[in-house]
Amino acid sequence: MDASPDFPRQSRVPVFNLPGVVTASIALMMAIHAARTLLLPDDWDIRLFDALALLPVRWTLWIDPDRAQAVIDAAAKVEVPGYAEAVETYIRVFANDPEPKLWTFASYALLHGSWLHVIFNSVWLAAFGSPVARRCGAWRYGLIGLAGTVAGAALHVAIDPLSTAPLVGASAGVSALMAAAARFVFQPPAAGYGSQPWQLPPRRPPETLPELLRNRTAVTFLIIWLVTNLLFGIIALPFGAEGTTIAWDAHLGGFAVGFFLFPFVDPLSRSPR
Template sequence: MDASPDFPRQSRVPVFNMPGVVTASIGLLLAIHALREFVLPDVWDTRLIIDLALLPARWTVAIDPAQADALLKAASAGDPDTATAREIFARYVVSEPGAMPWTFATYALLHGSWLHVIFNSVWLAAFGSPVARRCGAWRYGLLALVGTVAGAALHVVLDPLSLAPLVGASAGVSALMAAAARFVFQPPPPGLSIQSWQVPPRQPLESIPELLRNRTAVMFLGIWLVTNLLFGVVTLPLGAESAAVAWDAHLGGFVAGFLLFPLVDGRGQGGRGKDGRGMNGRGRPVR
């Protein structure tokens, strides 16, 4: 008689242990940058940036045409070596001040360099994965979109006359980082013992006072805030001078993700089973 225990059949370990929607998101960002780098002519790539990146000055002039003179004056100031080019571009923006509302989201699809897109992809994999597993694909996408728009809005408010195109998925990634911080740093419930193949229990979101008592979470939030503030004083090699990655966009996305995540959490999915441990009464994981 075979007395060995009847272990569940182990599935093959995937190469990329990420939800499909996160893998697809990273693949899309890499594919778009590869297309720009290796396929599109420079003229088409410039047109793509003008049409899809966020230009704060374009929004400012579209909303308040009286700001055109202030924009031209700001463009002519600064480094004299580039003042002429900035002034020409400013006159173009003034002559075609259409707001292009889609750019509040599409700027996240463009990046300044391979380092920039890879940097964002790594953080997206790390913090987008737990959010996607907890909430599902469409809530993950909605939260990233809201963070992207919030980051763009804060950037326009704080730097309304900027002619530097805003690019990068950092604001959306920051929203996912903030959302993950609401639940990933909690210790496991005391006395819980589940097998490696079983689904761990779904941790409730921590309230803000609870989060502030969690040393790991506070350390993470503090490091993120200090690092993000450095973006305001340190120039990183993430792309050309015309492709700015703004710290204020990161901050806007982070705040949006932190505050709005409870609204999109989807508490009815992936919850605890009948025995309160994420499994049904027979010890099988709830899927």
């Protein structure tokens, strides 16, 4: 006689089973890029880009207007006809409109340089944002993503303050969620669970740094991630449109914040260690 519990028949498993907040995030990124590429006239798209993208040089000149000549000198080294002249024109315009646009430290994540760029970010967000959203809920998922986005922008401005290339893409926020997920998704299964299909292992606090460093799978993931992002700094990958930047340093800033912030917002964490 079969003593197994008589569970009801399961309905067909959906092809996509993402948390609602992750689905909404991906849909928003896709919708914005579709509107920009398919619906908006060029002049409207330029205005939207100017309003939302992060421009490091804008912050540099707002903090220290005397660095204008350093910006022009840096632009002169770019071997693009007319580029230095365009930068000089921008500086003259900026002198009449020195608004720093604080919101661009977050809003740049809504823009992407190409369909390849937005699809790439969507895939990684689905893979690593989903476990964070399921474990922590929508608002903590959003907090980690936003904190990573802002931190990535801040590190990019600090490392490349004279850059006249706009920063776009959700990569820094996605990197923060990847780092948060890395704190718990690679944990070995709890002993005594998994022998029966209805036995779900208990959720455990995230791994401490020493535990993570002893976890071979987690360490391998972290090394691959770091090496990949070093390649972003060495090789110009074709994710963005001309004149945009998908910055490895923004990825690094987002990843660091997600990694260290997660234990403080994770509902299953013990006291911060």
